[in-house]
Amino acid sequence: MKRITRTLRFRLTAWYCIALAAGMVVFGGVLLGLAERHLMTNHDEAISLRGATALQILAQGGPGHDFTPWQTTRLARLGKVAIAQNLVGRDLVVYESPELYNASIMDRISALPNSEGEPNALRTFVQNGDYWRVLIIHRHPPGARHSTIWILEELGAVDATLKRLRLAFFHLVPVGLLVSFLGGYMLSGRALAPVTRIITLTKEIEAHSLDRRLPHPGVDDEIGRLVDTLNRMIGRLENAFEAMKRFTADASHELRSPLATIRNTIDVTLEQARTPQEQEAALRSVGEEVDRIRSLAEDLLLLARADSGRMVMQARPVDLAFIVEAQVEARLPQAEEWGLEVQVGPLIHDEILGDEGWLHQVVSNLLSNAIKYTPRGGKVLVDMARTPQALQVIVSDTGPGIPEEDLERIFDRFYRVDPSRTRTRAPGTGLGLAIAAWVVAEHHGTLRAANRPEGGATFTVTLPLGAAHA
Structure with a gap:
């Protein structure tokens, strides 16, 4: 397992999945935010329309806090509506829709922050685990008491939709990452397969088989250029090995000739007695061959130092x-x-x-x-x-x-x-x-x-x- 995690294939797949996960998280967050905004906008438009209708109904009545049967009937059709008026120095609820009778939700509405500075304020609150949206309208009709109108709408559909979206997101992301990891691992394996073949073939090329070349994939991509580079390198190695072989063979040949001459001269001189002049000539011949060997050795040493970069x-x-x-x-x-x-x-x-x-x-x-x-x-x-x-x-x-x-x-x-x-x-x-x-x-x-x-x-x-x- 440790060996697999160190491979380029695994690292590429891991980085791909990390980048994909980050992208999915950002995309999912933006998507959920946009969905919530869109649903809330549609909800708020409907609530605002109901609020405008409620103002029209209330405008048909008198300055008191009693409502005519027509108004009561019309307000009941608007759904969950509550109206409070300022009586005896404080706001008292003077109308509640039938859906709000004996509901503790009125206490929760009354506890909302005062939004008197805003003509129409939208608030969201939670009551018994349910999400509610409320439009607060402050009404100051001429010659009438100050009144507050609450238009309520339960956000059950919105909340359920958002919950389903979040649930789907949290389930699909791991599945998507798993599928992406497996698919990415397979694709990276296919993409790196030529590299694996190159490694295998390169290992098979030894000093005695430098005439072999790696097969070209036929495409001028990174793999193709890598194969071309390796083939050129193998060609240079082949030329260097051949030059080294020739150099060794030539050096051996050059040394063999003077050594053979020296050996023959010594053997001939030792076979029979020689005059001083003949011995001197033999020694001179040996000396010339020794000078030749010395010159060859010096030149070889010089070239060896040059090849190693030690000559400055x-x-x-x-x-x-x-x-x-x-x-x-x-x-x-x-x-x-x-x-x-x-x-x-x-x-x-x-x-x-x-x-x-x-x-x-x-x-x-x-x-x-x-x-x-x-x-x-x-x-x-x-x-x-x-x-x-x-x-x-x-x-x-x-x-x-x-x-x-x-x-x-x-x-x-x-x-x-x-x-x-x-x-x-x-x-x-x-x-x-x-x-x-x-x-x-x-x-x-x-x-x-x-x-x-x-x-x-x-x-x-x-x-x-x-x-x-x-």
């Missing part, structure tokens, strides 16, 4: 031209060793807001990538450009370029277009461009790859200018 960029004014100049100078010996020419266009000394260390990493990775994929005798071109809102660094090469279908994936981790392109170069980790793309994105910039019409690839870094230039 320090935004300071930075001269991007100084970074380009420093990195080109650092890469010149490697380019000359591999027979490449590095051409640098005009540098633009404008400041941007960024982390100088990470921007050095971006330019270094782009230059290293261009040198790696440019054949001997080729060129690496470095240029800068300025737009009204940004500064650009453009690194191009005269290599074989990038297949069009691979331009969007070139920044994926461990992605290589064609391993044969680097057969004459030192192999990399396949993480340089991924790191560069992440750093540029953290600086609110963009990194784009394209092919040059004359052959080769171009990488364009676009970074927003500093606040002083924006």
